[in-house]
Amino acid sequence: MKKENDTAKNGKETHTDACTPSGSGKETHADACTPSDSGKDTFPDKCFRVLSPTAILGYGFPTSSFEAGMRENPHVLAVDAGSTDPGPWYLGAGASFTDRNAVKRDLEIMIPAAIEADIPVIIGSAGGSGGEPHLQWNLEIIREIASERNLSFPIAVIHAEIDQELVREAVKAGRVSPLHPAPELKPEALDATVRIVGQMGMDPFLKALDTGARVILAGRAYDPAVFAAMAVRAGFDRGLAIHMGKILECAAIASTPGSGSDCMMGWLYDNSFEVEPLNPARRCTTLSVAAHTLYEKTDPYRLPGPGGLLDLTETSFTAVNDRRVRVSGSRFVPADAYTIKLEGVRSLGFRTVSLAGVHDPIMIGQMDDILASVRERVTDNFSTRRLSYRLDFRQYGRNGVMGALEPHPEEVPHELGIVIEALADSQETANTIVSFARSTLLHFGYPGRISTAGNLAFPYSPSDFKVGEVFGFSLYHLISVDDPCELFPMEIVASGSGVHAAGRGEGVRPRADNSRMTEVNP
């Protein structure tokens, strides 16, 4: 794998060095960006344009915004599909947190438009978690679209799932360290881990762009990488490109009113970049863009990523007009060692939950004691069976949302939502525990009880829900690598049969309208 990467890297360097003005007439078209004219000098207005249709693939966007974005002649359509936000289950189960039909709807608009405009589509963190099943799930959707639209195009697929054994060896070699405040990686935690992904940086995308693929579908990736890679390949500043990517990755969330399901456009220049939402109902203000820099970050001035740090200490935000903001001064500081973030999950067992409500004031007033008694009864009832489980009761209306952080746990509400939950080593045991706890609580004779028909209001029949296997994070660590591509093998696959759309660079058509390019030049 290492050797292949070296070859690819060398190949790219040769190729970049050999960058010459391309065929007749083409050099007058700034956006005829082909593998043979990817250098910045081939951008007459020194402007690289990125269209970000939506915050997460599948979150949707208005077609009017998308069409307005396409009229700006973007050089790339990029979208981030993932996050660890929805929690560990999706990585463990190999399932997407976005809906298949919704993802297909977005790609059904994006892919044909990009092929028509002769620009690539780059998708990062496929299927949300970016593991192998997530990647295959998204690939199948793309192939389905290609088949339905009678299109054929090359797809670069970049894998991000990482073999447990590789991580075990890296731990032995001292190349794995926890990302504070994640705990040290114990061997048993690694043994219990069911799936690991690595968060790729820009380099695998540079390699994929070299192949001329029309769609680049990547597993888990650093969010800004999909937006920044093609610009960096063309010679634009890495720090500015990454910072622009950081804003574009959430699409119109950085505008006001913010939205995760609307398009945002970025214009990258030599010493600055600009962002503007494509829906006239929204605008970017210095405040909305600067505020986004804080979002989900520990330190807004220093943002670590693969291969280095984005330093925003000198960044300034200025209004170009009442809808567009210019950002400058962001710098990329390369790290001494190239590290990749690993995310991994272990099985926690199987879960069953039951939902109910309580409105009796006599009962609500002594809820903690009642639940403790029910717990005792459950323990006692199955004491001879040696079941392995964890039983939890949640009280919505008291501390259901904040748990240990709740500032007012003593306040007594007039109504209480109860969740009875069991986590066990089998679904059967989890079912047994929840069922028994539920029936015990339903008929429990607490002191002073005058409502003797039943203690719980169930919104549903059946009252108990079998969740299946659930997962918890076990890896949130950095692994140091010699080659930024070594963990991320790539393959080129065909989208299927249909009318063949050439790889980029073959048969590039002159673009109809380049007049806007000068308009956006600062």
Added chain:
Amino acid sequence: MKVKLRDIAAVIRSKNSGPYELTFDILFKDADLYEKVCRANCISADVIAGLYHISPDQVINVVHFTPAHAIKSTIIRPIASGDPGETDVYGAQQHAPLMELVVEIED
């Protein structure tokens, strides 16, 4: 004067910063209010720790971010996102105690 943060902030929010951290953003309504709060030095690691009943060593930082008129603090999550006992997988509803925080700033 004594004011509640909810009366001088345009945004008060919480969210995960990765599965092991919870981060709070307070964006003040204008530069003047932001500077007054900074000068009063009324949002510190100790104040955050007190508000959430956690030990100050669980507060990773308190950062002043002038471009957004914002003060940001990040704490270590009581448990990793999605672990048994989780109440808020995204960490998006842990901000309310900050809304009620009373601070003393210049008139």
